[in-house]
Amino acid sequence: MQLSKTAYVILGMLRMGKRTGYEIKSLVDVSTRFFWAASYGQIYPELKRLEDAGLIEGEAEATGGRARRAFSLTKKGDAALDDWLTSGGPLHFELRHEGLLRLFFSDPLSGGERTELLRAIRGEHERVREELRAIRPTAEGSGLEAPVEVLEFGIAYQDFIVDWCSRLERR
């Protein structure tokens, strides 16, 4: 029963507590997004698949508002998540970075144009860094350790790229 990585994002979020698809998406946007994004177009169909496979179960909650279905892990889903977390095998890693791509081909550009490009790349990463700093309180308030550590990594990671751009700009 080959699950996609995004399926594990959902299982992981559900282990932290019963949640709706909407809540999962909101959580992803303030946590895993910078190293694993997910859209509604993935989440809702995946919830359906996971439910059909018996890894999660949804419960209708008529809270007066619009109908909502909150999901929780079944024993089977809990086991599947653990299996994935502790399994060996290669860890998928992929980077797509248009800035580096442009820089790679930048030899024919003028010095000014190259500096401008570096500034643009740095700007993007500064922006992401600020976004990550903004969600720090949320992560720290969760009571969990790992999300904070990963977030700190994210901030340090953006810092690293920002510094590298600055250094190159000065040359």
Added chain:
Amino acid sequence: MQLSKTAYVILGMLRMGKRTGYEIKSLVDVSTRFFWAASYGQIYPELKRLEDAGLIEGEAEATGGRARRAFSLTKKGDAALDDWLTSGGPLHFELRHEGLLRLFFSDPLSGGERTELLRAIRGEHERVREELRAIRPTAEGSGLEAPVEVLEFGIAYQDFIVDWCSRLERR
């Protein structure tokens, strides 16, 4: 005439000289791959589209061996590449990192299991770092500056992640 990023990879590679689809793929694998990968399934159809759009032109070379078609940039293709290199707008940036994802959900794991996970992540990045170091001579022999700079970034980047893993492992 919206071009995909991968189309620009092709245009960029062709500006460096006339090349076949096979050669482009080989070049990508020893240069842009770690921040922008491309497969034959993308390259050959994209070459066709670019030719139809008049951005590149192919010339059959009957070199005795199997029929091969080497492509070069047209003026139009050259201009399109320059436009992209100097245009403003947001730079697409995306990371997918299964290791960080697992780490994010690792609170329920034992200390040993978490350390094992960190070691696995570090191992992957050490492996990529060695691959990048191995292609250093190729980049340096190209006579171009930018590819070397970007490669050095790649190595430093892998180093950064390796160090971060080591630090966490010791805790």
Added chain:
DNA sequence: GGGCTCATGTAAGTGGTTACATGATTAT
């Protein structure tokens, strides 16, 4: 009344990978 957040979904499209089919030339 208007805009925001909560909430659920789907359809169309994009971008990309994997696996396959084919075959000549070159190196061991």
Added chain:
DNA sequence: ATAATCATGTAACCACTTACATGAGCCC
């Protein structure tokens, strides 16, 4: 002889994004 490399391409599939449709409740 046989394995690796050069070389071209396609079909099926997968993962993901974007845009849309719908609508209730809540705050100003």
